[in-house]
Amino acid sequence: xxxxxxxxxxxxxxxxxxxxxxxxxxxxxxxxxxxxxxxxxxxxxxxxxxxxxxxxxxxxxxxxxxxxxxxxxxxxxxxxxxxxxxxxxxxxxxxxxxxxxxxxxxxxxxxxxxxxxxxxxxxxxxxxxxxxxxxxxxxxxxxxxxxxxxxxxxxxxxxxxxxxxxxxxxxxxxxxxxxxxxxxxxxxxxxxxxxxxxxxxxxxxxxxxxxxxxxxxxxxxxxxxxxxxxxxxxxxxxxxxxxxxxxxxxxxxxxxxxxxxxxxxxxxxxxxxxxxxxxxxxxxxxxxxxxxxxxxxxxxxxxxxxxxxxxxxxxxxxxxxxxxxxxxxxxxxxxxxxxxxxxxxxxxxxxxxxxxxxxxxxxxxxxxxxxxxxxxxxxxxxxxxxxxxxxxxxxxxxxxxxxxxxxxxxxxxxxxxxxxxxxxxxxxxxxxxxxxxxxxxxxxxxxxxxxxxxxxxxxxxxxxxxxxxxxxxxxxxxxxxxxxxxxxxxxxxxxxxxxxxxxxxxxxxxxxxxxxxxxxxxxxxxxxxxxxxxxxxxxxxxxxxxxxxxxxxxxxxxxxxxxxxxxxxxxxxxxxxxxxxxxxxxxxxxxxxxxxxxxxxxxxxxxxxxxxxxxxxxxxxxxxxxxxxxxxxxxxxxxxxxxxxxxxxxxxxxxxxxxxxxxxxxxxxxxxxxxxxxxxxxxxxxxxxxxxxxxxxxxxxxxxxxxxxxxxxxxxxxxxxxxxxxxxxxxxxxxxxxxxxxxxxxxxxxxxxxxxxxxxxxxxxxxxxxxxxxxxxxxxxxxxxxxxxxxxxxxxxxxxxxxxxxxxxxxxxxxxxxxxxxxxxxxxxxxxxxxxxxxxxxxxxxxxxxxxxxxxxxxxxxxxxxxxxxxxxxxxxxxxxxxxxxxxxxxxxxxxxx
Numbered sequence: 001x002x003x004x005x006x007x008x009x010x011x012x013x014x015x016x017x018x019x020x021x022x023x024x025x026x027x028x029x030x031x032x033x034x035x036x037x038x039x040x041x042x043x044x045x046x047x048x049x050x051x052x053x054x055x056x057x058x059x060x061x062x063x064x065x066x067x068x069x070x071x072x073x074x075x076x077x078x079x080x081x082x083x084x085x086x087x088x089x090x091x092x093x094x095x096x097x098x099x100x101x102x103x104x105x106x107x108x109x110x111x112x113x114x115x116x117x118x119x120x121x122x123x124x125x126x127x128x129x130x131x132x133x134x135x136x137x138x139x140x141x142x143x144x145x146x147x148x149x150x151x152x153x154x155x156x157x158x159x160x161x162x163x164x165x166x167x168x169x170x171x172x173x174x175x176x177x178x179x180x181x182x183x184x185x186x187x188x189x190x191x192x193x194x195x196x197x198x199x200x201x202x203x204x205x206x207x208x209x210x211x212x213x214x215x216x217x218x219x220x221x222x223x224x225x226x227x228x229x230x231x232x233x234x235x236x237x238x239x240x241x242x243x244x245x246x247x248x249x250x251x252x253x254x255x256x257x258x259x260x261x262x263x264x265x266x267x268x269x270x271x272x273x274x275x276x277x278x279x280x281x282x283x284x285x286x287x288x289x290x291x292x293x294x295x296x297x298x299x300x301x302x303x304x305x306x307x308x309x310x311x312x313x314x315x316x317x318x319x320x321x322x323x324x325x326x327x328x329x330x331x332x333x334x335x336x337x338x339x340x341x342x343x344x345x346x347x348x349x350x351x352x353x354x355x356x357x358x359x360x361x362x363x364x365x366x367x368x369x370x371x372x373x374x375x376x377x378x379x380x381x382x383x384x385x386x387x388x389x390x391x392x393x394x395x396x397x398x399x400x401x402x403x404x405x406x407x408x409x410x411x412x413x414x415x416x417x418x419x420x421x422x423x424x425x426x427x428x429x430x431x432x433x434x435x436x437x438x439x440x441x442x443x444x445x446x447x448x449x450x451x452x453x454x455x456x457x458x459x460x461x462x463x464x465x466x467x468x469x470x471x472x473x474x475x476x477x478x479x480x481x482x483x484x485x486x487x488x489x490x491x492x493x494x495x496x497x498x499x500x501x502x503x504x505x506x507x508x509x510x511x512x513x514x515x516x517x518x519x520x521x522x523x524x525x526x527x528x529x530x531x532x533x534x535x536x537x538x539x540x541x542x543x544x545x546x547x548x549x550x551x552x553x554x555x556x557x558x559x560x561x562x563x564x565x566x567x568x569x570x571x572x573x574x575x576x577x578x579x580x581x582x583x584x585x586x587x588x589x590x591x592x593x594x595x596x597x598x599x600x601x602x603x604x605x606x607x608x609x610x611x612x613x614x615x616x617x618x619x620x621x622x623x624x625x626x627x628x629x630x631x632x633x634x635x636x637x638x639x640x641x642x643x644x645x646x647x648x649x650x651x652x653x654x655x656x657x658x659x660x661x662x663x664x665x666x667x668x669x670x671x672x673x674x675x676x677x678x679x680x681x682x683x684x685x686x687x688x689x690x691x692x693x694x695x696x697x698x699x700x701x702x703x704x705x706x707x708x709x710x711x712x713x714x715x716x717x718x719x720x721x722x723x724x725x726x727x728x729x730x731x732x733x734x735x736x737x738x739x740x741x742x743x744x745x746x747x748x749x750x751x752x753x754x755x756x757x758x759x760x761x762x763x764x765x766x767x768x769x770x771x772x773x774x775x776x777x778x779x780x781x782x783x784x785x786x787x788x789x790x791x792x793x794x795x796x797x798x799x800x801x802x803x804x805x806x807x808x809x810x811x812x813x814x815x816x817x818x819x820x821x822x823x824x825x826x827x828x829x830x831x832x833x834x835x836x837x838x839x840x841x842x843x844x845x846x847x848x849x850x851x852x853x854x855x856x857x858x859x860x861x862x863x864x865x866x867x868x869x870x871x872x873x874x875x876x877x878x879x880x881x882x883x884x885x886x887x888x889x890x891x892x893x894x895x896x897x898x
Contacts, residue, residue: 035067035148036075038111040082048124050264054131055081057190061135065144077148078116079134081127092118094153102198103157104129108150117148125198128264129524132194140535156525160466162440162473163523164199165192165516166270168206171484172218172285174494178508179252185259191513193263195520200260201318201475202253205273207485209324209573214281215487215741219249221276221288223303226250227310232299234290250310257313268358269307270318274300274338275326285487297337305341308355312348316356318382322363323412329363330414336371343375358382358440362424363416369437379437380472385465387425387570389563390447391609393461393886395468398612399426399832400570402596422833425570431469431830433860433896438472441465445481446572447563448556450496450579450737452512452675453479455556456530459518461886463526469830469862469894476519479512482572488738488746496737498730502667511671514552540668544660548672551652554645555679561645561885562686565638566617567609568594574744578682579737581744582755585696585715585763593744603693612836613877613889614638617690621697631868631875635694637791641885642687646680653677674732678749681725688718696763708767715763719756726750792874794820798867803895807858809851810893814841814867814878816848822870823848829861830892838868862894
């Protein structure tokens, strides 16, 4: 145990503390020295359960390295654990910098003439973060003693109040093993805490979007699986649960919640479904007996009250409140009654509790917000980030036309598919002032859910986007989310490896240690130095670490780029770019799979997920033929980016394989290698698919003639890329990687190959018989279709205003070199229900200026804007994307001056 002292002893000892320079500390502790952990246990922060748990993790790390913690008298180094107000902290520098919540500080110095490091903060989480940082440094170091040497104080804070991971129970077959496995939970929650997540969300009722055609349904309507509610003893599951099964489920929930709290994280319970009857579901595994519409709301309220009572660690609830919850939209009395359970909840000692209400933003209207606020609890809207996918590191500048508000919609989805349609896939209008709720972003499991992901630059971009315009933070639907959904689960683990040597059956999300580490640390601090990641890579992969980092980062950027620039469906149910169900180059005949995109629904017609900043393939073709200068990012640029990412990743992976030596045969290296190879194969496929579609679209423009051989050559390369990738993947992944019940949500890459081959043959036949191509093209017109025309680099200067005054015009200026001959200001309220406006800027001595009009600023919304800069023959946007495509390509001003 840590040394315990009275407050008086601490005062005496702290008088001897003095600052120690980095150079002195680097030589102060001899190898083989003994370390004492001195904790101010008289401080409530240090005596708290999370802090004591984290001290235990530090002790475990030292012990594992053969360093037994000693008492102060025999120690040659001391780790002091104390808040900034403790006498132990006196004499250490930089304490004035520790001001914000969750700030963590590791400050080198002396304690009673002995070299020391102070682990401090002004709250429990900050201290826990610091202790786990030290434990991580020791665990991953060759020499645990030198791991404690700091060249300077390390002080970090976070802009994101909420940094959450959601894990969903979706399959009785695949999820019961980890749900009941306490050893799994201990390791898993340790991983989240070490990555500095501060919330964990266990999501129930997430297995179906609609209660129709239901099969796998365990815990889908969760209450009767967890508790028996007094007065509703007739409510039960059929077929009946095994004796003791309901109690086992509840005990699992209680254990998970308690262990989450033990690590200083909030525990959020997600209840996504309140339907108790399945429609047209003759093959459902279970059904709920004993409920009627008359008692439904009261039962849910009382069941929730029981759960909140027996699980006091629940600090928040995530609720789907639109029609997919099973409750028709506009059923406000149901939610009003359900919410009665929340303010009535009490702690074990009888005190009122604070339980956050987070409502899924889709279809959320002011009436629902008012009902939630009437409870007196904190209220959040959980908005989707990049619809149901992974995009680049910013909020999409605009939504697609399909998501615009619609009038005259009735029925179960009258709100979310009607006038509130624009809330489905983004932040909607929830940034308006005085709504009484915070905004939280949820990264949906659409683009990449099965393959290893690890891009520090994009993770940092997400960390910045999480607090866009003062938002509360971000929740990540973790890797493997939706695995086994809709009754598609398989026994034997969720990783779906065909090669048993790659993973034990219980590997599960431990495969994604890199992913959790990057998301968590960069959500905590988007500017965090990469040392933590480099330490892990060195320990796991030795000299191959740097090259593998580069390979994985580049491959991890491929699918988010594809999704941003080209998105057949905003729904993850239809579009799964990681295992894409192919789309035809030719116009679609019959009902399209991807119906939420413009006709004729073929590759070149597909909308970007950000149509404000990216063009369609068809539009780019028209611009090429007409010679139109379009400042938006175009298909030729996307192709070039994809090709560059594949090349960087391929070269880096080869270097990593060489450097790894014998470690290249370890399961961990092989898992990373095979996933990178699949992602690179996908990148090459999409680049060549887009190239073929662009050439085809050029061919279809009046007065042009694209060479058929070039179209087919591009598509042949796409086909070869997919075929090579899928054939190799057959040896590593099972034949059914199942994320749903329909063929386009499950299967294997090799299953998609025949459709690509069929479409290639159809295109070849079309090109051999088409007769509308009789005007030769010029090489000048067609050249941009074969390679990206360089975007002009204009070094411009702009200072973002700190604030704006509603009702006053906001004057904006940008200074450019003489090559810029024109500037246009694009602006909009931060409201996805509105469209962008533009105005020509006036030029005075190299500086362009324009104003957002006073009536426009007089609104409850923040403002966002960017500049379009034109030269004599080209155009670009400012701010432009950075080299890693991870920055925000527009400005935002949300602070208001009354």
